[in-house]
Amino acid sequence: MAIVGTLKTFKGGRYFPRLQGLPRGPLREGPVPPRVHLPLRQGFGEEPDPLVEVGQRVRTGEVLARSDEKISTPVLASLTGTVVRVEEGVHPLDGEPTTVITLEADPEPYRDDWAPLDVPRGNFERWGPEELGRILYEAGVTALGKWGFPTPFRTAPAEPSAIRALLVNAVEAEPYLRGDRALLFEEFEKFVTGLKILKSALGNIEVHVGLGYDLPHVLEELEARMEYHDWLYLHPLLPKYPQGEDEVLIKTILNEEVPAGRPPTDLGVVVCDVQLVVAAYEAVVEARPMVDRVVSIGGSAMAQPVNARVRLGTPVGDLLEQFGNQGPSRVIVGGPLRGSSVTDVDAPITREARALVALEEPRSPSVTTRWGFLPGADSHVRLLPPFGREKRATTALVGGTKPCIRCGDCVDICPQNLFPIELAEAGERGDLERAEELTIFACIECGLCSYICPSKIDLLEGIRKAKRWIREERLED
Ligand code: SF4
Ligand code: SF4
The missing domain is CATH 3.40.50 (Rossmann fold)
Structure with missing residues (x-):
């Protein structure tokens, strides 16, 4: 048994x-968007080589890019339509360059013409x-x-x-x-x-x-x-x-x-x-290829928080409009602790995008000048006193960063038993040897240390930077 x-x-x-x-209620079917942007690097692996050209008609599920010799997974058309662009762009989550294929859906009345799996x-x-x-x-x-x-x-x-x-x-x-x-x-x-x-x-x-x-x-x-x-x-x-x-x-x-x-x-x-x-x-x-995924669409600025099946490549702007973003808000693809802020409404939903969160942005200028739209630093979410039984989360940050007061909260909360402040300080000093001694690569980038820090020190960002430097150094050696 x-x-x-x-x-x-x-x-x-x-x-x-x-x-x-909080997203709740039955799973919703997101509409097929008029246009999708499909980065070729999505999820684990390298980006496969494009196999389609501008002007080519594609069916839903048809292979757009595939490279069996690379560590990769094919990228598929998430709608039936026409390839309108194949060009260099940036990945919505890490900002790194990747080829992006843009498809335009067939005109109304739209019908999926499926390319089924073998x-x-x-x-x-x-x-x-x-x-x-x-x-x-x-x-x-x-x-x-x-x-x-x-x-x-x-x-x-x-x-x-x-x-x-x-x-x-x-x-x-x-x-x-x-x-x-x-x-x-x-x-x-x-x-x-x-x-x-x-x-x-x-x-x-x-x-x-x-x-x-x-x-x-x-x-x-x-x-x-x-x-x-x-x-x-x-x-x-x-x-x-x-x-x-x-x-x-x-x-x-x-x-x-x-x-x-x-x-x-x-x-x-x-x-x-x-x-x-x-x-x-x-x-x-x-025999249905993966052309969509379930995305939790929620946050204090969303009028209709839902879980919806969303076609891969759907621009976040379409979803914000459909489910009622009540700005001003910070839009995060992924959860509020590990996701990435996006400012471009054309940023697409990719295979790894589990959530789309819109958090109210506080109106006080003193709050937004220092931290507004800081990419990757979304762990600075504050939880305000409850209204009824639920709490309201905004991006409010009362004041700027202060010196570390050695409270140890970041150490207590770390699920990997690391010393986040020491890691971040070693990274800040450029002491990468010390960062490696402190097992920096055991950090799973959960963001809890940044979240808990009463001095608002963006520890995760410091740790990520140090990791990047170490990787670059290793590549040079
Ligand atoms: S981000 Fe890294 S250092 Fe910070 S709490 Fe998570 S695992 Fe620990
Ligand atoms: S939680 Fe912040 S203030 Fe406390 S020890 Fe860590 S870095 Fe310092």
């Missing part, structure tokens, strides 16, 4: 209160890792997750045969992230079969599902449905942020440490989320 573990958690981390603007007939349990891996790769599913999903193609740092355990992260602890929860509620059947598909794709390994203990009915249902599957382990977890992060999940469930800066595949482990499990089902059973 499915084996259920005892309630587990980890040291450090943070519980967040219920917030105003999927054999019969029971997928007989197909084996080779065939299942091919389908997942061609469906564009393998770029999800921090380190991709292993297949016979070059989609992850290890081959499927090197994997002994799959961990499914079904705990969403970062504020406003509710997409996986919505998928579990509404696509439960797909999730159950998706688990079997991924297990078969990795050569019949053991599968661990980490679920928030606040979802007892989902746990009970899974336990009942998987009664005769002794490869499945269910773990009720405290929904404390950042429980779902690969390193933290592995430590909590398997009690193993991922070596600093190394992928979990070094331990023979792969981590994925609910989205990947459901997308695997849709690819293998429905």
Whole structure:
């Protein structure tokens, strides 16, 4: 039978209160946008080479870019229409250059003309890792997750045969992230079969599902449905942020440490989320390529917070308009602790964009001059006193950065047992040797140290900078 573990958690981390603007209600279907922008670097891996030209007509799911010799996953058309641009642009999350393909949808009345996946007939349990891996790769599913999903193609740092355990992260602890929860509620059947598909794709390994203990009915249902599957382990977890992060999940469930800066595949482990499990089902059973993803759209500035299936490449401006952004607000792609601020309404939703959060921007000029729209520094979210039962989160920062008062809060909250202030100071001094001694690459960039710091020191940004310098130095050597 499915084996259920005892309630587990980890040291450090943070519980967040219920917030105003939390996405809820049934999963919504976002409309097909008139235009999508598809960066070729999306999710894990390098960018594949474009295979289409300007003026070419494409069907939904058709391959736009593919390079089997690179560590990459194909990029697919997310609508039926025409290629109108193939040019250098920037990735919306990291600001680094990447080729972007822009598609214009067919005129109204729009109808998807699908390019279905090549999927054999019969029971997928007989197909084996080779065939299942091919389908997942061609469906564009393998770029999800921090380190991709292993297949016979070059989609992850290890081959499927090197994997002994799959961990499914079904705990969403970062504020406003509710997409996986919505998928579990509404696509439960797909999730159950998706688990079997991924297990078969990795050569019949053991599968661990980490679920928030606040979802007892989902746990009970899974336990009942998987009664005769002794490869499945269910773990009720405290929904404390950042429980779902690969390193933290592995430590909590398997009690193993991922070596600093190394992928979990070094331990023979792969981590994925609910989205990947459901997308695997849709690819293998429905022959449906991954052309959309569930995005949690919320925040104190959103009039209609929802979880919606959004076509990849949809400009964030379209979503803000549709779901009622009540500016002025700071718009963040990803959660408020780890996401990136975007100021360009054309910035697209990519495979890794789990959330779109719009937080009220305070009106006082003293607040915005120092920190307004600081990319990547969104951990400076303040939680204000509750209105009713929920709290309101804004980007309000009372005053600017002050000197460190050595309170130790950043050390206490760090789930990786690091010394964030020492890391940031070593980076500031350019003492990269010291930063490496302090195991800077064990930092999982959860942003909690910046969030908690009473002096408003942007520790994460300092740590990220130091990491970048060390990587550049290594490349030069
Ligand atoms: S040092 Fe890294 S892992 Fe630790 S709290 Fe800060 S961002 Fe998170
Ligand atoms: S939380 Fe801020 S003030 Fe406190 S020790 Fe860390 S850096 Fe210094």
